[in-house]
Amino acid sequence: MKLTQDRMDWMRAHEEAFRSLRRDLHENPELGFQELRTSGLVARQLESWGYQVERGIGGTGLVAQMRLGSSPRRLGLRAEMDALPIVELSGLAHASRKSGVMHACGHDGHTTMLLYAAQCIAREKSFDGTLNLIFQPAEEGLAGARRMMEEGLFERYPCDAIFAMHNLPGLAQGQLHLRSGPCMASGDTVTIKLQGRGGHGAMPHLSADPTVAAANVILALQTVVSRNVDPLQAVVVSVGVMKAGHVRNVIPDSAELVLTVRVLDPSIRGMVEQRIIDLVRAQAQSYGVQAEIDYARGYPVLVNDEQATQFAHQVACDLLPADQVVFPCVPTLASEDFAFMLEKVPGCYLFIGNGTGEQGGCSVHNPHYDFNDRNLPVGAAYWVRLVDSFLSPQS
Ligand SMILES: [Zn+2]
Ligand SMILES: [Zn+2]
Known part of the structure; x- marks a missing residue:
């Protein structure tokens, strides 16, 4: 020095x-x-x-x-x-x-x-x-x-x-x-509750399974970064929490996902937010469950x-x-x-x-x-x- x-x-x-x-x-x-x-x-x-x-x-x-x-x-x-x-x-x-x-x-x-x-x-x-x-x-x-x-x-x-x-x-x-x-990136937290209708694991046709919806939401979320964001931009959408069910032969009533969402360009933060909300709603609807989304903007x-x-x-x-x-x-x-x-x-x-x-x-x-x-x-x-x-x- x-x-x-x-x-x-x-x-x-x-x-x-x-x-x-x-x-x-x-x-x-x-x-x-x-x-x-x-x-x-x-x-x-x-x-x-x-x-x-x-x-x-x-x-x-x-x-x-x-x-x-x-x-x-x-x-x-x-x-x-x-x-x-x-x-x-x-x-x-x-x-x-x-x-x-x-x-x-x-x-x-x-x-x-x-x-x-x-x-x-x-x-x-x-x-x-x-x-x-x-x-x-x-x-x-x-x-x-x-x-x-x-x-x-x-x-x-x-x-x-x-x-x-x-x-x-x-x-x-x-x-x-x-x-x-x-x-450094923005850090937003998204909490998604997928409300379905539980039932016997042997009679799935009588329930609205939130686990299948949750699995598809997670897969659909992967397309935000790969298909909606300019490849030269840095964005992260990570699912850090996934909760549903307790027993092997019971379809649970609901599932919960918690995400962290990060962008380096403030001008695309809103687009990423809207895309996540739209995807979750559309996926939930297609599987017959309700989606409650809490999108909390952090730093x-x-x-x-x-x-x-x-x-x-x-x-x-x-x-x-x-x-x-x-x-x-x-x-x-x-x-x-x-x-x-x-x-x-x-x-x-x-x-x-x-x-x-x-x-x-x-x-x-x-x-x-x-x-x-x-x-x-x-x-x-x-x-x-x-x-x-x-x-x-x-x-
Ligand atoms: Zn620290
Ligand atoms: Zn620190």
Whole structure:
């Protein structure tokens, strides 16, 4: 990393403390909107370093602000604090002490990287403008980002640009990957109930079998991606839940399917939705069963602003050797609620490689996953450098 000697010395001297903090957060994970211990700890640290902290935005979310100099420029950096309902099986010394709750997405690491940067920035006090550090709750499915926004996040803490970073296992440790435009998919959930008429398995002609209808719905859904979507577009329709029946010789009354639907181009989200609804209704009708469809739109497509991404890329190139920066990287069809913030404020969401193989390659949301602590100084140095550039006293 290209850092001044003074900053390098400070980073090295504090690395162990932040590794301990990250492991402490890992041992004490909290689910979305329940991050009381975590947000309390984060808030106290930031206050002790001189930040103005407002707690309780979006439940357990908080914003820490520091204003220096006279520049009108305002920057937002965001980290998320929640864990997942997973039983940890890593066997690590710092494994979760809370059964059934685990930091399996590395949000413990993201929170720590931003704190590490925050202390360094507060010590140097060399920027000009307003820095807003956003610690959000409930990224995992509960849209904590949206809740903070509904409670006036950007009206109370306006930002000219916002940035966030997520680790990605399978990429070389410490590499930064960025792209502008659509980078992560929308994530919608469709719950389909097929209501038929149950009966004796030996007398199918007297019933309306929802299992046959469900099987055909699943097959018909495969044609949305293959026949309705431009082959150059990325769309996923996956059936994750299929429930019907209990006994071999009974035709059940109803069947249920639950789908995840993802697109990378916001302009075709509506078409995909309509196609799924039409197919399910037509299939149900042809098998004589009723279809009830609940189509719930989840996180939007995450779109990185072109200018903000170019800026974030330049910061990466200033900090790291060329082979440690991948631009443009490939998008992913995972989804992320920072997308709500990017609908309101231009910015960039980037990835940091968590490592490969035994060293950080285990996928997020897996019970064996762990955040790679070697990324703490890399992520922190990146944020510090980004603040230097965005809130530079010369700009
Ligand atoms: Zn996750
Ligand atoms: Zn995550």
